Amino acid sequence: DAKTTQPPSMDCAEGRAANLPCNHSTISGNEYVYWYRQIHSQGPQYIIHGLKNNETNEMASLIITEDRKSSTLILPHATLRDTAVYYCIVRVGSGGSNYKLTFGKGTLLTVNP
Amino acid sequence: NAGVTQTPKFRILKIGQSMTLQCAQDMNHNYMYWYRQDPGMGLKLIYYSVGAGITDKGEVPNGYNVSRSTTEDFPLRLELAAPSQTSVYFCASSYAGTTDTQYFGPGTRLTVL
Numbered sequence: 001d002a003k004t005t006q007p008p009s010m011d012c013a014e015g016r017a018a019n020l021p022c023n024h025s026t027i028s029g030n031e032y033v034y035w036y037r038q039i040h041s042q043g044p045q046y047i048i049h050g051l052k053n054n055e056t057n058e059m060a061s062l063i064i065t066e067d068r069k070s071s072t073l074i075l076p077h078a079t080l081r082d083t084a085v086y087y088c089i090v091r092v093g094s095g096g097s098n099y100k101l102t103f104g105k106g107t108l109l110t111v112n113p
Numbered sequence: 114n115a116g117v118t119q120t121p122k123f124r125i126l127k128i129g130q131s132m133t134l135q136c137a138q139d140m141n142h143n144y145m146y147w148y149r150q151d152p153g154m155g156l157k158l159i160y161y162s163v164g165a166g167i168t169d170k171g172e173v174p175n176g177y178n179v180s181r182s183t184t185e186d187f188p189l190r191l192e193l194a195a196p197s198q199t200s201v202y203f204c205a206s207s208y209a210g211t212t213d214t215q216y217f218g219p220g221t222r223l224t225v226l
Contacts, residue, residue, distance in 0.1 A: 041201075041220075041222075042219060042220070043218050043220050044156070044203070045217070046214050046215065046216060046217075049212060049214060100148075100161070100171055100172065101148075101156065101205075101215055102155070103155035105155070
């Protein structure tokens, strides 16, 4: 799986959009970009994933650059409950020889009142 | 749907004791996983299963055993507990289609003294 690079921490004001960047310059053509988050002491929570098109769901939007070497997770209206560590993970779509999710250090997003 | 459930939430074991961590999912997922997360670290895959009766080792299987007799349940057995097994254990499940988004349980916090 391709390696990812994320800033260690970011701050965001409550109600504003939070834009979390991720670099994955060695991504392969069959690898997806997944985003998970982990609120303190809880299990990781799936947010969104995409291959090359931008994606949106009820939680967030995912913007992937045309060359697929980087992406941005957007939380449109951050709340205090969005304070968590956010992980960008690049992996093949389904199983293959490497089933595990490799969680790096992620970005600690702190939403301030 | 309850999603992925884990019991117990917390447990303290003495060195050499044994226990089984329970995991169940009601999403009819074919894949199930066990991860451990040590303080301040990422998740490491212990074992995984691609269907009832099929299990395989992950990155850190030593000291653990698993079984998968039904689609819904994937218990993790610790024989002869050691202090190095103090960790938070997360169970996850996924449906392996084009992509296999993993959904996590709330975790079991285990301390071995």
